[in-house]
Amino acid sequence: MSFGRKTKKNPKHLRFAVLATDTILFSVFDGALRVLLVRVNTPPHFADSWGLPGGLIGTKETADESARRTLEEKGRIARGGAYCEQLYTFSAVNRDPRNRVVSVAYLALLPKESSEVEKSRRDPRVLWCPASKLPRLAYDHAEMIKTAALRLRGKITYTDIARGLLPKTFTLADLQHVYEVVLGRKIDKRNFRRKAREAALVKALGGKRRDGAHRPAAVFSFARIMPHDITLV
Amino acid sequence: MSFGRKTKKNPKHLRFAVLATDTILFSVFDGALRVLLVRVNTPPHFADSWGLPGGLIGTKETADESARRTLEEKGRIARGGAYCEQLYTFSAVNRDPRNRVVSVAYLALLPKESSEVEKSRRDPRVLWCPASKLPRLAYDHAEMIKTAALRLRGKITYTDIARGLLPKTFTLADLQHVYEVVLGRKIDKRNFRRKAREAALVKALGGKRRDGAHRPAAVFSFARIMPHDITLV
């Protein structure tokens, strides 16, 4: 990163911390909660490693904008597609061994059916890795992913955050599968459907999806706004 | 702040954002949720205003350490006394009209019985202002306080965060009063006590507190660790 070189050339160090963002982008597919990793190559500490997409925040952009920009530049995800919320700011003094950099981490979500996930799955420059089987990661990125997974698990039971992991329309089986993968446990189908109905989380669109030698499933979308906090599982 | 002056003198601007902390310190007394304000004097935008205690993060300290340091230097609150948790990072490009500064906001709590609150209430350099009757504040500090109050209200019903607003020992009436002020509504005494008991939030210490022409109240403390998430009101 240019900032690091700059301070090394300049014998006078900055007096204050500078700021980066890193984004934990999740998607649920192939039966796992997966996170997007990118190549990190900053010798001597992290040569040829995996890490999160991220970068320094410029003086003319907000942290949110920086997260979306680096997701595009490093993660190869088109801007604006992903749900994105601020997660936590990581500020351990030695989290970047080269310079003092504080990082605002973002939690982002994409439905597996989105063209962004479909494209990036075929892109050799990035890796969609199960959150439970991560390789060694650069910086404090393993800690960030752990924090993000906890946030996602925590919020999925009382908000409609699962919206970010599903396409515009879906079946109740799709929805339940996302919940089961994120929570890491089976959920009773009847109780789940009853609660989704009572909480007015989703609404039926009237259509059916046919996809195999079996009864077709009704198609739903999320209700416009979440009416109130819900408890779904 | 020295950084602001420095960039004005230097025609070459920094390429990346620098980082500050601001701390929203709450306490409950005189029937209100109150926030600690300090004098801000940075003409031309904020001459003789009120704002939150805060300052730039040095290259050798974490955000948490910076929050505690500025709470001491600007807020006149001795270090380590207050409960302190990271709240949100505010990064609007023009939040500080002089320079690009991103701020990590912290939510902090003190019991009104603490010597820090008792001292600072008599200190003319700071003001304990009801969170519902704030004066015009510098920067985006009004937004920060609103966010902090929402976080506190949200967490008080399912965590033991009220611990930060109460002394080591207290009566159930004290505890309920803190809940009522933070939530802004009356709570039924019998239901409140039943739930505090069932959630194992507090434990009786065996003593009584005598303070007036009436029956003395049993004295409690918080249980060592919160056994699980609780729903108290």
Added chain:
DNA sequence: AAAATAGTGTCTATAAGACATTATGTC
């Protein structure tokens, strides 16, 4: 008709909310 997934209802247990009176201390 076999295979595969969709869709549905009841019972029980736990938690939440509404509500009023008696108890114990000080002055």
Added chain:
DNA sequence: GACATAATGTCTTATAGACACTATTTT
């Protein structure tokens, strides 16, 4: 004994969890 706060229990309603069978479509 007057006053002031502490302490306590029941009933009703809502929510959560456990549990198994029938329906509909394709091949």
